[in-house]
Amino acid sequence: MRQIVLDTETTGLNARSGDRIIEIGCVELVNRQLTGNNFHRYINPERDSEEGALAVHGLTTDFLSDKPKFAEIVDELHAYIRDAEVIIHNAPFDLGFLDEEFKRVAMGKFTDHVAGVIDTLMEAKSLYPGKRNSLDALCDRYGISNAHRVLHGALLDAELLAEVYLGMTRGQNSLSMDLEPEVATAGVELEVVALAEIIVHAADADELAAHASLLDGLDKEVKGPSVWRAAEEAH
Known part of the structure; x- marks a missing residue:
């Protein structure tokens, strides 16, 4: 099964009022294993970020000015996410922006091109009702280090969310691609370890x-x- 963990950064909070995507980060999982086949692009939104959004992601208009526009990366993005199951934290927010961007290039909705969407925020709320379920809170809950996360970044957040998703669904706790399963303990094959004899002493x-x-x-x-x-x- 192929899954894509996706996150975006945007110029503001409202896609319908003209806010745009400025960064897309994706991490690929195949059969719950990290493949290393990531997708990451900065995008020129052709407008300034709102002050509050800029404080979150730190991506200035000057930095984004020479980056490709969404129409220039959409075919590459489409080929990457096509027919995969997509995992997003607070999916309605990101999907609202992705749908608007896809409509601008006459490609329908983003969701028309994927196999389905999993919203980890909704799953977390069902698992931990009444508790904080932000990405940072879930990282703390599952023991995932996010100390290197000073500003929000789409690829970094997608990588953290991949670990959170595996923890939430009781999959492997590590995303290492090289980890081999242990077949022995202290040099003793597991199948030859005998049960200790239990001795019962009756009360006098x-x-x-x-x-x-x-x-x-x-x-x-x-x-x-x-x-x-x-x-x-x-x-």
Whole structure:
């Protein structure tokens, strides 16, 4: 199964009012394994970022001025995501922008070209109702280091989300491509390890008398049979 973990950065919060995508980052998983076949592009949005958005991603108009426009990278993006299942955190936000960009180049909606979309924010809310479920919060919850994340970046966020998604779906915890499964413990083949013999020592007469005396004291304190007496009589 081929899955694409995707994130975007944008000039603002409202795609319908003219805000545009300025960065796309994608990470490829095949059968829940990281392949290293990533997709990352900066895009010239042909407009300035809003002040609040700029504070989040730090991608200035000057930096983006010589980057390709969306129409110039859409065929490459389309070939990369085509027929894959796409994983996005807070999917309605990113899909709103992607759909608008695809409409501008007369390619319908983004979702027309993929096999389906998984929204990890919705999944996290069902797993942890009433708790914080931002990407940072989920990284903390699953023990994923995001110390290197000072500003938001689409590729970095997609890489973090891939680890979060695997943790949420109880898959492998590491995205290493070179990890081999362990077949032995301390040089001993697992199939030849024998179970230790269990030895049971029965209580002697003095120990049984002391136990009975303790139960009598408990019965006296609660003015009736204690739960321990009831448990003993049931057996």
